[in-house]
Amino acid sequence: MYLVKVYVMYKQSVLDPQGEAVKGAVHRLGYSEIEDIRIGKYFEIKVAKSETKIETTIEEICDKLLANVVMESYHYEIQEVS
Amino acid sequence: MYLVKVYVMYKQSVLDPQGEAVKGAVHRLGYSEIEDIRIGKYFEIKVAKSETKIETTIEEICDKLLANVVMESYHYEIQEVS
Numbered sequence: 709m710y711l712v713k714v715y716v717m718y719k720q721s722v723l724d725p726q727g728e729a730v731k732g733a734v735h736r737l738g739y740s741e742i743e744d745i746r747i748g749k750y751f752e753i754k755v756a757k758s759e760t761k762i763e764t765t766i767e768e769i770c771d772k773l774l775a776n777v778v779m780e781s782y783h784y785e786i787q788e789v790s
Numbered sequence: 791m792y793l794v795k796v797y798v799m800y801k802q803s804v805l806d807p808q809g810e811a812v813k814g815a816v817h818r819l820g821y822s823e824i825e826d827i828r829i830g831k832y833f834e835i836k837v838a839k840s841e842t843k844i845e846t847t848i849e850e851i852c853d854k855l856l857a858n859v860v861m862e863s864y865h866y867e868i869q870e871v872s
Contacts, residue, residue, distance in 0.1 A: 709825070715832055730833075734851055741847065743791070743836040750797055750832035751812075754825040765823065769816055 709790040710755045710762050716775045716782045717748035749774070754789075762786055791872040792837045792844050798857045798864045799830035831856070836871075844868055 718724045724746050731745045751774060755762060766784055775782045800806045806828050813827045833856060837844060848866055857864045 717832070717834070730855065733855055737851070737854060739847060739851060741838040741840040741842070742851070743838055744834075745836075746834045748832040748834070750799070750830040752799070752826075752828045752830070754827075756823040756825055758823040760823070765821060769819070769821060769824070772819060773812065773815055 709757065709788075711787045711789045712751075712753045712755055712762070712766055712784055713787075714751040714753060714766065714770060714774060714782055714784045715748055716751070716770070716780050717746060718779060719781050722779050748780075791839065791870075793869045793871045794833075794835045794837055794844070794848050794866055795869075796833040796835060796848065796852060796856060796864055796866045797830055798833070798852070798862050799828060800861060801863050804861050830862075 727745045727747045730747065731742060734742045734745065753766070753769075755765065758765075763786070766786070770782050770784070771777055808829045809827045812829065813824060816824045816827065835848070837847065840847075845868070848868070852864045852866070853859055
């Protein structure tokens with residue numbers, strides 16, 4: 709079994725409206741030392757071992773479903789758990 | 791300057807409907823080896839150094855704004871970048 713952690717974020721060139729909104733709220737709460745906030749999606753995926761290479765499976769799922777590859781980029785970490 | 795990575799997830803005892811929905815979609819795409827998917831929010835926060843301890847600032851912001859502490863739990867990683 710693998711535990712795969714996937715991080716999906718807006719590309720650097722894309723404005724992150726949610727991040728801007730949260731940054732505004734944080735500043736209104738008085739935390740002026742917060743300089744930037746970027747928000748993304750985080751997935752923890754348990755994958756049973758199979759013939760297919762785990763990287764291939766994860767990248768296909770990310771490209772097809774988890775990330776909008778036009779505006780978002782993703783990276784992942786694979787841990788073998790059993 | 792610090793770069794703080796915050797991970798907010800549903801507590802284990804809480805059903806993750808989004809995760810279940812994505813798992814269903816992944817299975818319909820033919821990836822039957824996917825056993826579980828849990829989805830959370832991921833924040834990258836840049837924080838200028840100040841008198842307040844960085845951990846205090848981050849935990850206050852998480853408790854007040856980033857996480858619904860009744861249903862969600864969070865953890866964070868702090869990197870000093872400059």
